[in-house]
Amino acid sequence: MVDNPVEPQLWERGHEDGLRAAFGARPLCVTCVGRLFARVGRGLSNRERGERALSKLRMKQTNDCWLCRGLVDEIHKFAGLVIDELSKWDLETFLVGCKLDPDLLDREEVLWAELALRTYEPIKAEINREVGKVVEARLGKSADFNRPDVTAVIDTMLDHVEVQVAPIYIYGRYRKLVRGIPQTRWPCRWCRGRGCENCDFKGKMYEDSVEEIIAEQVMVDAEGQEHSFHGMGREDIDARMLGKGRPFVFEVQRPRHRNLDLVSISRRINRGGKVDVIELRPSNKLEVISLKGRRCDKTYRITVCLGEERSLQKINEAVKALIESEIVQRTPIRVVHRRADRKRIRRVLKAEVESIQGATLQIRLRTEAGTYVKELIHGDEGRTRPNLARLLDTQVEVVELDVLEIHDGDRDG
Numbered sequence: 001m002v003d004n005p006v007e008p009q010l011w012e013r014g015h016e017d018g019l020r021a022a023f024g025a026r027p028l029c030v031t032c033v034g035r036l037f038a039r040v041g042r043g044l045s046n047r048e049r050g051e052r053a054l055s056k057l058r059m060k061q062t063n064d065c066w067l068c069r070g071l072v073d074e075i076h077k078f079a080g081l082v083i084d085e086l087s088k089w090d091l092e093t094f095l096v097g098c099k100l101d102p103d104l105l106d107r108e109e110v111l112w113a114e115l116a117l118r119t120y121e122p123i124k125a126e127i128n129r130e131v132g133k134v135v136e137a138r139l140g141k142s143a144d145f146n147r148p149d150v151t152a153v154i155d156t157m158l159d160h161v162e163v164q165v166a167p168i169y170i171y172g173r174y175r176k177l178v179r180g181i182p183q184t185r186w187p188c189r190w191c192r193g194r195g196c197e198n199c200d201f202k203g204k205m206y207e208d209s210v211e212e213i214i215a216e217q218v219m220v221d222a223e224g225q226e227h228s229f230h231g232m233g234r235e236d237i238d239a240r241m242l243g244k245g246r247p248f249v250f251e252v253q254r255p256r257h258r259n260l261d262l263v264s265i266s267r268r269i270n271r272g273g274k275v276d277v278i279e280l281r282p283s284n285k286l287e288v289i290s291l292k293g294r295r296c297d298k299t300y301r302i303t304v305c306l307g308e309e310r311s312l313q314k315i316n317e318a319v320k321a322l323i324e325s326e327i328v329q330r331t332p333i334r335v336v337h338r339r340a341d342r343k344r345i346r347r348v349l350k351a352e353v354e355s356i357q358g359a360t361l362q363i364r365l366r367t368e369a370g371t372y373v374k375e376l377i378h379g380d381e382g383r384t385r386p387n388l389a390r391l392l393d394t395q396v397e398v399v400e401l402d403v404l405e406i407h408d409g410d411r412d413g
């Protein structure tokens with residue numbers, strides 16, 4: 001079915017004289033005339049509306065436009081500039097915006113006020129739409145008003161196009177197979193990242209981080225400008241992260257490429273042997289928010305060293321007591337300088353002794369989200385109660401700690 005443009009009634013009867021006087025004083029090009037009636041009827045372009053309006057008013061067309069001063073004839077030039085910029089980026093969808101001369105916008109307001117019409121469309125909307133149509137046709141990509149991959153903003157005064165590129169997000173789970181690696185880059189505490197003798201002019205406290213190991217491969221392929229790492233919590237630097245790994249979302253800002261070969265990327269990351277990643281897939285900003293809000297139980301394996309050896313029976317009793325009590329924890333000494341001193345109550349959901357060799361024990365614990373596990377073991381000068389040291393009546397030192405599992409999603413496993 002073809003839309004036959006219905007002849008629209010552009011204005012109410014009796015307005016002709018007023019319009020003739022207005023266009024006489026301030027001549028407008030056909031398109032600018034038509035735009036004043038943009039919201040009347042359907043199926044016509046502003047240019048066609050303008051042609052009809054002027055012929056009804058028996059007025060001549062002019063190119064010398066008081067309002068746009070020829071801007072509407074530059075659509076193809078602007079589209080060309082936009083296409084040049086957009087061609088540099090991988091994209092499926094785009095959006096066109098523009099910055100116009102403020103004087104032009106003032107003139108437009110004056111005109112609207114004077115004519116007291118309610119049927120106009122702003123010139124900005126027309127330029128965005130018309131340039132968008134040309135770009136859509138020439139690039140074969142579609143405009144998206146909500147979440148475009150790339151937005152091109154034309155500065156019509158400078159004939160310059162600025163692009164805003166939406167970030168890409170990659171979900172995955174990481175395992176940290178060695179100790180001594182922070183999750184994210186840790187700037188040098190002396191120079192705060194500028195580089196000094198203390199950090200061997202690297203600007204950071206640790207050579208590697210999970211983020212940087214992953215970034216090294218992702219950024220090569222994405223050719224992004226910056227990156228951010230969003231982990232579902234984090235483990236201590238000296239703890240390994242094993243099992244199914246820890247969920248994260250890796251964000252790339254201003255990526256030149258958006259469709260990445262995630263299989264190849266994970267293969268290259270995993271070759272390094274320090275950190276490996278599984279289940280990489282495309283993600284989005286909403287997932288970052290939900291990931292940050294998740295609270296999950298965790299299972300740990302902890303190697304501890306007792307001040308004095310204890311009998312198997314005594315050890316088993318102590319471990320059992322941990323499961324049966326509420327654990328009251330004041331903010332640990334190691335973090336109280338940056339966090340409020342509060343009490344929290346957590347539970348140990350499972351606890352078992354895996355091995356005993358003299359004064360060295362291996363214990364496996366499943367705890368609720370947010371439990372301070374090291375403090376649960378050594379007691380933190382009595383700030384965590386009960387604690388394993390108190391229950392065994394000897395000093396207990398945490399030698400090694402690994403996160404074995406983050407129980408996201410599974411109810412009981």
Ligand SMILES: [Zn+2]
Nearest residue numbers: 029032065068
């Ligand atoms: Zn004009």
Ligand SMILES: [Zn+2]
Nearest residue numbers: 188191196199
């Ligand atoms: Zn430094």
